[in-house]
Amino acid sequence: MEAFFIIATGALVAMTCALLGSFLLLRKMAMLGDAISHAVLPGIVLAFMISGSRDNFIMLIGASLAGLLVTLLIELLHKKIHLQEDASIGISFTWLFAIGVILISAYTEQVDLDQDCVLYGEIAYVPFDLIYFSGGQLFFPRATIISGLLFLLTLGFVLVAYKGLKITSFNSDYAKSLGISTLAWHLVFMSMVSVTTVLSFEIVGAILIVALLVVPPATAYLLTKRLKQMLVLALIFAVLSAIGGYYLAVFLDASIAGAMVSFAGFFFLLALIFSRLRARSLKVDAYLKE
Amino acid sequence: MNDVWAFFSFSDPTVRIVSLGTVFLAMSASVVGTFAFLRKRALVGDAIAHAILPGIAIAFMLSGTKNPIVLMMGALISGWLATWAMEYITEKTKLSNDTAVALVLSVFFGIGIMLLTHIQHSGTGNQSGLDQYLFGKAAGMTEQDLWTYSVVALLLLTVVISLYKELKVYSFNPDFAAVSGLPVKAIRRILNLVTVLAIAIGIQSVGVVLMAALLITPAAAARAWTSSLKIMLFLAALIGGISGLSGSLISYLSPAMPTGPWIVMTLSIITLLSLFFAPRGGALSRLLKQRRHSQKILNENLLKVFYKLSVERKLEKSGLNVAELLAERAINKSDFAAAIKRLKRKNWLLAEGKKLKLSSIGLVEARRVVRLHRLWEMYLSQRLNLKEDHIHPNAESMEHIISPELEALLLKELDFPTQDPHNSPIPYSN
Numbered sequence: 202m203e204a205f206f207i208i209a210t211g212a213l214v215a216m217t218c219a220l221l222g223s224f225l226l227l228r229k230m231a232m233l234g235d236a237i238s239h240a241v242l243p244g245i246v247l248a249f250m251i252s253g254s255r256d257n258f259i260m261l262i263g264a265s266l267a268g269l270l271v272t273l274l275i276e277l278l279h280k281k282i283h284l285q286e287d288a289s290i291g292i293s294f295t296w297l298f299a300i301g302v303i304l305i306s307a308y309t310e311q312v313d314l315d316q317d318c319v320l321y322g323e324i325a326y327v328p329f330d331l332i333y334f335s336g337g338q339l340f341f342p343r344a345t346i347i348s349g350l351l352f353l354l355t356l357g358f359v360l361v362a363y364k365g366l367k368i369t370s371f372n373s374d375y376a377k378s379l380g381i382s383t384l385a386w387h388l389v390f391m392s393m394v395s396v397t398t399v400l401s402f403e404i405v406g407a408i409l410i411v412a413l414l415v416v417p418p419a420t421a422y423l424l425t426k427r428l429k430q431m432l433v434l435a436l437i438f439a440v441l442s443a444i445g446g447y448y449l450a451v452f453l454d455a456s457i458a459g460a461m462v463s464f465a466g467f468f469f470l471l472a473l474i475f476s477r478l479r480a481r482s483l484k485v486d487a488y489l490k491e
Numbered sequence: 492m493n494d495v496w497a498f499f500s501f502s503d504p505t506v507r508i509v510s511l512g513t514v515f516l517a518m519s520a521s522v523v524g525t526f527a528f529l530r531k532r533a534l535v536g537d538a539i540a541h542a543i544l545p546g547i548a549i550a551f552m553l554s555g556t557k558n559p560i561v562l563m564m565g566a567l568i569s570g571w572l573a574t575w576a577m578e579y580i581t582e583k584t585k586l587s588n589d590t591a592v593a594l595v596l597s598v599f600f601g602i603g604i605m606l607l608t609h610i611q612h613s614g615t616g617n618q619s620g621l622d623q624y625l626f627g628k629a630a631g632m633t634e635q636d637l638w639t640y641s642v643v644a645l646l647l648l649t650v651v652i653s654l655y656k657e658l659k660v661y662s663f664n665p666d667f668a669a670v671s672g673l674p675v676k677a678i679r680r681i682l683n684l685v686t687v688l689a690i691a692i693g694i695q696s697v698g699v700v701l702m703a704a705l706l707i708t709p710a711a712a713a714r715a716w717t718s719s720l721k722i723m724l725f726l727a728a729l730i731g732g733i734s735g736l737s738g739s740l741i742s743y744l745s746p747a748m749p750t751g752p753w754i755v756m757t758l759s760i761i762t763l764l765s766l767f768f769a770p771r772g773g774a775l776s777r778l779l780k781q782r783r784h785s786q787k788i789l790n791e792n793l794l795k796v797f798y799k800l801s802v803e804r805k806l807e808k809s810g811l812n813v814a815e816l817l818a819e820r821a822i823n824k825s826d827f828a829a830a831i832k833r834l835k836r837k838n839w840l841l842a843e844g845k846k847l848k849l850s851s852i853g854l855v856e857a858r859r860v861v862r863l864h865r866l867w868e869m870y871l872s873q874r875l876n877l878k879e880d881h882i883h884p885n886a887e888s889m890e891h892i893i894s895p896e897l898e899a900l901l902l903k904e905l906d907f908p909t910q911d912p913h914n915s916p917i918p919y920s921n
Contacts, residue, residue, distance in 0.1 A: 226586075231593035232534050239700070282766050282774045287533040288711050295704035296759035299752035302626065302701075306749050409604070412597030419586055419594050455609035462601025469594065476584065 203328040206342050208447045210327050211461055213348035214401045215439035217355045218413035219421075221394055223428075223435050226418045227370040228390075232287075233275070235411045236294035237391075238398045240271035242301030242407065245399070250308055264399035265392070271297055272391065324404050324457045344404055351400050358393060359432070366390065367428060405458040412462040417442065420469045423476040438468050498743050506743060509750075512632045512640055513735040516696045517705055517754060519644040521731030522651055523689040524706030525713065525724050526682055529662040533707040534589070535577060538596035540690045540702030542573030544603025547624055548610060559639045563691050570687035573599050600699070627698035627751035630742060640692050647685050651724075658682065659720055696735065697751035704755040705731065712762035715769035734758040788891050789822070789830045791860045794839065796820050797849045798857035803915075811847055858918040864890040865911035866901050872912040873905065879912050 225234050244267025245260050252259040271293050278289035327344045334340065359366065369376045369386040376383050394414075401410050421434035446461030453460065501507045527536050543566040550565025551557065573595050580591040607625075623631060651658065661668040661678045669675045686706075694702050713726035738754030767774050796819050800811055817827065831847065834840040839853030849857060867889045871882040893901070911917055 226590050229587050229589055231587075231590045235534075235537075235593055235596070278766070284711060284766065285528075285531055285533075287531050288528060288707050291533040291537060291703045291707050292711060292759065292762060295701050295708070295755055299701055299704070299755035299759065302749060302752040303756060306747055306752075409597065409601055411593055412601050415590060415593045415597060419590055422586065423584060450605070453605065453609045454612045455605045456607075459601045459603070459605030459608060462598060463605050466598030466601065469598065473580070473584065 204447065204451075206328045206345050207324055207457065208443055210342065210345045210348050210404060211324055211443035211447065211457065212440045213345070213352045214404055215413045215417065215443050215461065215465075216436050217348070217352045217397055218401065218410065219417045219435035219439040220355050220359050220432060221390075221397055222414035223418040223421070223432055224366055224370050224390065225394065225414055226422060227428075231411075231415050232290055233272075233391075234394060234398070234414045236271055236275065236290045237268045237395055238402070238407045238410045238414075239294040240297040241265075241267045241395070241399055241402060243267055243297050243304060244270075245402065246301050246304040246308075250304070261396065261399050264402070265395050267297065268395035268398065327404070347400055348404065351397060355393065355397065362389075405461075409458045409462050412465060413439065416462065416465040416469055420465070420472045423469075423472045438465065442468065494744050495740070498740050506739075508634055508637050509629050509632050509743075510736055510739040512637045513629045513696045513739045513750065513754070514732045515637075515640050515644045515735075516693050517709075517731035517735030518728045519647045520689045520693040520702075520705040521709035521727040522724055523647060523685050525710040525720075525727045526651075526658055526662045527686055528707045528710035528714070529720075530665075530682075532686075533703065534592050535574070536686060536690060536706040537703035538577060538592045538599075539570045539573055539687055540694055540699045540706075541596045541603070542599035543570045543687075543691055543694060544624060544699055545569050545599055545606055546572075548603055548606035552606070552610060559636050559695075563639070563643075566691035566694075567687055569599065570691060571683070574683045574687065623698075624694055625698050625700070626749060627694060627696050627701070629696045629739060629750040630746075632695070636695065640695070643688055643692050647689055650681065650685055654678070654681065696738075697754055701751050701755045704758055708755070708758045708762050709734070712758075712765040715762075715765040715772040718772075730758065730761055734761065786830070786833065789826060790834060791856075791891055792820065792822075793827075793830050793834060794849075794853065794857040795860050795864070797840070797847075797853070798861050798918075801849060802854075802857075802918075812845055813847075816847075855920055858920060860890055862918050863893045863898060865915060865917045866898065866905065866908070867893065868911050868913070869905050869908050869917070870901055882912065 222231075222234070225231055241264035244263035244265070246263075247267075248260045248263025251263075274293040274297075275286075275289045278284045278293065279286050284292075324344075327342045330343045331340045332343050332346060365381065365386055368379075369381060369383050373383045376386075398410050401413075405413065417435045417438040418431070420438050421431045424434060425431050442461050442465040445464040445467075447457055449455075449464060450457040450460035497503070498506055498510075501510070524536065527533060546565035546567070546569025547562050548565075549569070550562050553565075554561045577588075577591045577595045580586055580594065581588045584591075586594070657668075657673055657678050660671065660673060661675065661682070665675060665679075668678070690702055690706070693705050697705050709727040709731040710723070712730050713723045716726055717723050734754045734757040737757045738750045741753045742748045742750040765773065768776075770776055793816075796816055797811065800815065800819060813827075817824075822830075831840065834853070835842060837853075838850055839856055841848045841850050841853075864886045867886040868882045871877045871885060872879060908917055
């Protein structure tokens, strides 16, 4: 039962990330996701210190503010100060992350967060924080419920907003010429990414969220040219990584989140080899036809 | 205060080793990072820093020691592999560069975390301390570490100095470097190698997550102060060194404080201050310049209004009031008031009660602006054959830019015309 809950939670988080990550990849904003996932740390720590509780809602507000702050800081450095974009991203998120770590070290007594949890998350502890339903008969881990709701929300968002997301991600100039507000779409999309990052933060840790956002979509992207197929494949790779990762972690007695990412990386490697072989055979075919 | 004094006397050997080591690490990362910054590879550095982790873990698993040289070999190999993987994915697949960077970063790091936790859980007692690579632990530096790092830092510096010209050309313009017959591939490999080396030793002080800051933040700060690569390298090293020192000072004064994040904190503050306040490249100086320019434009536009109303339409000899001026040209009221104040301070305008009037030097200035406007209209219509109704908007912006030298050339070219294309007279000063 414990294994089931851990795998289910991991798979739900990974699927949420796979859906959003596919569009993040098409928008060429993979590194921005990286920046946000680091920069939410000071927001979470501050929310923690002020409220003194692990209340998800307050943490969500703190982290969303920090996520917004880093996006604004990057914009400010890049657009107003004319610093190149990669340096703007690098400087902003490292600074905010450093502030977060300093806050944790300064208030270790008040803050029940350690640096390791920031990096690996605590997916192994998922089955021990339970919520009971119908008089204690039925129970689910809190994290599983949260990640389940988050996945449903994201799935609903992608289904409803599919057309808009597609057109603004593939060709924003064309979308603009049709009178679609690309800025509004950008903001809505980025807030979805921020919320996901924050809610998954506790479960898989800061850096591994980036992996879940980027690796399964990139794997799917190598195998297909159709967006719908890409989304479905990304979901499949996400689930497989969660299952494979769990058993690999149990076998090695290692971090589950780390093993999930290793598995996702393994699938990417397979897809890379497959796509290279296919490209080569297409070349041979073309040569033979001539 | 006594503690600060104790720190700077460097009598404590631990303080000596830690501060010297941190300064060395920060300086070599800053120098190498300057090239990464110029090549717009800031985030590649971040990825390499994360990718070093599995190399360290595997080196430890194979050798069973924490010897810094052995671990660094592991770090070098996996850092090198990650660099190659990013280049391969960007070149050979349809994935974009930033996706490749994020992908390599997270997968390598995930594997690293997995191996690291595996090592920790299969504990033999010897494994503790490996996680210092995550957040860095400068305070734990030994004399052997210091020797290793100083040798590597010296090596990096030698490479940069001896290949200075090649690295410079390649970083600014790789295509030009290739066309000039430089061995671009070899230069790129050497740059990659020194970057990986600098990162491999640098994570000892700040850890993998914050390593990107040590590489590029000093370069960004230095860039705001200078355009010369030599000065930039020197400044970046200086800023990196100062931050390294202040990081070790803070963690010496308050042992609960981590060195790495404080180094990054100092770096970021210096850099943000530089980006805002540097005299030439800073945001503030640019903002002031823009403001001065828009003030100049407003001043000159007002002078034109005065000229048109008082000289050409001879509306009123005794002066004009504010309503008449605003009716001629729509200007935001507060901007208008500020501009009137400036013109009075320059003695270009004279106030008589509520009425305003051009002074004699104001008249000269007003004539100049109107003359430039009409001369440019003349040039557009006569030499460039633009239609009369197309020339006014362009002249509106050019009149503020044309220099006295250009004016002289225009006058000569057009042979001192007396009327513009709309048959208005062109005013000369005498």
